[in-house]
Amino acid sequence: MPDVYAFMPEGTPVNISASGTTASGTLTVKSAEARQATFKPIRIANLTSSTAYWRSGVGAQSAVTTDLAMPAGSVEVFSIPATHDTLAVILSAGTGTVQVQHGYGV
Secondary structure, eight states: OOOOOOOEEOSOOEEEEEOSSOEEEEOOOOSHHHHHOSEEEEEEEEOSSSOEEEEEESSOOOOOTTSEEEOTTOEEEEEEETTOOEEEEEESSSOEEEEEEEEEOO
């Protein structure tokens, strides 16, 4: 059975100013090991009082309310393709910050 490690952040978090209009942030990967990986873990913290919907991709992205939902105040770790360099979010209502952090572990 492989070892499982707690999420270990790398680099600086990206704070996305979210609202009812799509907004995005650029994700960076700094280590050589991470650049060679097929997938990279990201931690997303929905610091708002609304549901946030998000998607990742390469280059410009636009989130819509049919993308993956994160309840208000939730924090999750996801694996996304290592080539994805952008995360877009949109809120169901209101404004606030969605924070994204790349790193390792779960």
